[in-house]
Amino acid sequence: xxxTQEKVVGSAxxxxxxxxxxxxxxxxKRAKRFFIGFVAIVLAVIxxxxxxxxxxxxxxxxxxxxxxxxxxxxxxxxxxDNGKANIYTDNGLKLLQITDVHIGAGWMCPNKDTMxxxxxxAMVTAEKPDLVMVTGDxxxxxxFQAGTINNKTSITVFAELMETLQVYWVYCFGNHDTESYSFxxxxxxxxxxxxxxxxxxxxxxxxxxxxxxxNQIFNIINSDGVITRTLFTFDSHAYAKGHIPAIRLRYDNLxxxxxxxxxxxxxxxxxxxxxxxxxxxxxKQKEYKALANHVPSSIFLHIPLTAYRDAxxxxxxxxxxxxxxxxxxxxxxxxxxxxxxCGANEDNMFETMLRLGSTDSxxxxxxxxxxxxxNYKGINLTYGKSIDYxxxxxxxxxxSQRGCTVINIDGDGNIDFHPESYYQDKYVSxxxxxxxxxxxxxxx
Numbered sequence: 001x002x003x004t005q006e007k008v009v010g011s012a013x014x015x016x017x018x019x020x021x022x023x024x025x026x027x028x029k030r031a032k033r034f035f036i037g038f039v040a041i042v043l044a045v046i047x048x049x050x051x052x053x054x055x056x057x058x059x060x061x062x063x064x065x066x067x068x069x070x071x072x073x074x075x076x077x078x079x080x081d082n083g084k085a086n087i088y089t090d091n092g093l094k095l096l097q098i099t100d101v102h103i104g105a106g107w108m109c110p111n112k113d114t115m116x117x118x119x120x121x122a123m124v125t126a127e128k129p130d131l132v133m134v135t136g137d138x139x140x141x142x143x144f145q146a147g148t149i150n151n152k153t154s155i156t157v158f159a160e161l162m163e164t165l166q167v168y169w170v171y172c173f174g175n176h177d178t179e180s181y182s183f184x185x186x187x188x189x190x191x192x193x194x195x196x197x198x199x200x201x202x203x204x205x206x207x208x209x210x211x212x213x214x215n216q217i218f219n220i221i222n223s224d225g226v227i228t229r230t231l232f233t234f235d236s237h238a239y240a241k242g243h244i245p246a247i248r249l250r251y252d253n254l255x256x257x258x259x260x261x262x263x264x265x266x267x268x269x270x271x272x273x274x275x276x277x278x279x280x281x282x283x284k285q286k287e288y289k290a291l292a293n294h295v296p297s298s299i300f301l302h303i304p305l306t307a308y309r310d311a312x313x314x315x316x317x318x319x320x321x322x323x324x325x326x327x328x329x330x331x332x333x334x335x336x337x338x339x340x341x342c343g344a345n346e347d348n349m350f351e352t353m354l355r356l357g358s359t360d361s362x363x364x365x366x367x368x369x370x371x372x373x374x375n376y377k378g379i380n381l382t383y384g385k386s387i388d389y390x391x392x393x394x395x396x397x398x399x400s401q402r403g404c405t406v407i408n409i410d411g412d413g414n415i416d417f418h419p420e421s422y423y424q425d426k427y428v429s430x431x432x433x434x435x436x437x438x439x440x441x442x443x444x
Contacts, residue, residue, distance in 0.1 A: 049147065052107040057153050060105060060113055064161040067430070070125045072167045083206030083216040087131075090222045095407035096129035097300070099365030099384040100137045100174070102391045103154035104146025112389040112396050113154075115434055117161055119387050119422050122429040123404045124165050127420075131202075132167055133407070134158075135365040136174025136236070136302030140390055141182050151182040155189055159198050170231075171203045173214055174302040174365065175238035175251065176391070186213035186235070211255040212237060217265055220409065225276045226288055228413030229296050230269055230358075234258060236303040240344040251303050251366075253343030259352055266358045269295050296413050297358045304364040304383070307350035309340040311376035327375040331383065331419065334369035334401060334441030341367050353379060361415055368392055369401050369441055371419060385419050399423050399436030 076088040087093065098120060103113050124132060139154035140146055146154075155177070162169050171193070178186050190213050193201045206215035212235025219227045237252035244250075270293075277285055277292045285292070312333055315326045322328055333340065353359045354377060361380040368391065373382035385403035389396040399422070407417040420427075423436065 049107060053105070053148050053150070053153070056107055056110045057105055057157070059110065060103075060117070060157045061160055063114060064117055064121075064157060064164055067121045067161070067164050068125070069164070069166040070128055072124075072128045072165075073130060074166075075130050075168055077168075077202070077218075079204070082208075083204045083214075084219075085202065085217070086219045086221050088221050088223075089130075090411050092228075092408065092410040092413075093130045093220060094127070095131050095133050095409065096124060096127050097133045097135060097363050097384040097405035097407060098123070098387065099135040099302075100368055100386040100388045100391070101134075101158060102137055102140040102176070102388040103157055104140050104142070104148065104390050105150070105153040105157055106141075106143075106147030108145060108147035109390050113157070114431070115389045115396065116387050117157070118429045118431050118433065119402065119427075120158075121161060121165060122427040122433075123420070123422060124162075124167055126427050127404070127406060129167065129406075132162070132169040133231075133233075133300050133363065134169055134171045135300050135363060135384055136172050137176045137365065137388075137391075138171070138174070139177045141179060142176070142391075143181075145390060149179070149181050149183060151178055152184045152189070152192065155193070159193060159201060162200055163198060166200065168200045168202060170216070170218070170233055170300070171201065171214060172233045172301050173212070173235050178238075190214065206235075207261060210257040210261045211235070212258060215258060215261065217269075219269065220413065222411065224280060224284060224288075226280075226291055227269060227273050227276075227295050228291065228411065229298065229409055229415065230266075232262060232265075232297060232299045232359075234262075234299065234301040236301040236343075236364075242344070249341055250344040251341055253303075253306070253345050253347040254301075254349050256347070259347065259349050262349070263352055263356060266295075266297065266356050269297075270358070291413070294357050296360050296415070298361040298363065298407075298415060299353075299359055300363050302364060303366050304340060304342045305350055305362060305381070306342045306346065307362075307376055307379075308364070308381050308383075309342045311374050311381060312338070312340055312372070315374065325377050329373035329375060329380065329382070331372035332370075332442040333367075333372050335367050338443070339367070340370065350379075361417070363405065363407070363417075368395065371401060371403075371441070373417075373419075380417075382417065385421070387422075396434070397436055398439050400438050400441050402436075 141151040216233045218231040240250040277288045368386040370383045384405045403421045
């Protein structure tokens with residue numbers, strides 16, 4: 001039979017258990033309220049960000065639609081295969097290289113985006129190129145600088161600008177255009193741009209059996225049917241294994257199947273030219289003798305080849321004087337510590353170019369403070385001037401690196417090129433051009 005003391009003890013334990021249960025219930029309620037509150041705040045931030053970004057996006061579109069057409073002569077072209085096109089002209093082409101525009105299209109950077117759009121529009125309008133070669137990083141969907149991870153909006157803003165300017169353009173993907181956390185892949189961006197909505201964009205996916213999107217060929221052909229020069233564009237991919245953002249820079253190289261495709265294409269183009277020239281009159285055959293042996297070509301891509309670093313190192317080691325292999329053209333390496341962010345691994349692209357003897361010029365972007373050009377073993381390796389107002393901290397206040405590269409190809413296929421600073425009077429925008437410091441680039 002239960003004693004009074006046992007009843008008291010039992011009652012105390014029950015009361016203790018009851019209080020403990022009540023405390024647990026209160027903690028669960030507090031945790032639930034905290035969770036609901038946290039989710040509500042997150043949802044509110046997401047909704048507010050989405051609404052704000054939509055407003056910013058529409059504002060940027062209104063901006064680009066306010067520009068006037070650039071009065072460019074345009075080009076006569078036709079596709080003959082996926083990623084392959086012929087451009088018909090007897091007078092050559094004027095190309096304009098634009099690189100690293102870095103449009104964020106988010107709530108954190110509308111003013112910087114506007115400045116970038118002004119710069120592109122002013123230079124394209126003044127230069128009136130037949131074709132704009134965009135060597136990567138149009139978009140910059142980095143959330144802590146742009147306020148968005150939607151990479152399609154930045155691409156759309158730029159595409160709408162080029163349609164407004166009525167200028168044809170070719171696009172090589174950069175590492176930032178389709179970050180791993182971005183909404184849209186390279187394939188989706190190609191599908192979007194390669195549509196009736198953007199007839200001035202010549203981007204196509206290219207061969208499906210090689211890596212990357214946008215590996216393309218553009219043959220410049222005269223009225224005799226002779227190819228006077230070929231333009232190759234490459235997807236130089238993004239990051240190599242071991243890359244840690246802002247800590248360890250490791251960028252990708254061209255892949256071997258791309259290099260094999262390039263070699264095969266060069267040989268096919270030269271064989272085609274040889275057949276075409278052999279069908280012409282004796283006088284014409286004599287006139288085109290050089291083109292029957294080699295068709296000159298140029299390469300456009302985002303991440304520089306490792307040969308850029310090799311040439312710069314050799315030039316530095318020789319006291320910044322020309323060597324047997326390196327001839328300085330112009331510009332400087334302005335990145336900290338003389339950095340050239342080429343592919344982290346080795347590839348045989350440059351050696352293949354030397355062996356084939358076709359390519360005489362390469363144009364890249366990627367390193368915003370490098371604008372150097374040098375001839376290395378007979379091939380011109382050139383950085384385009386960047387546009388970037390957003391990616392590098394404080395770069396919107398600086399101007400020495402900002403501009404474009406004008407590339408002239410004559411009727412015989414000969415090439416000439418030079419850089420142009422955006423901060424010249426000839427580049428006029430209907431909107432006020434910002435004031436910047438024209439800093440000294442590099443340590444040399």
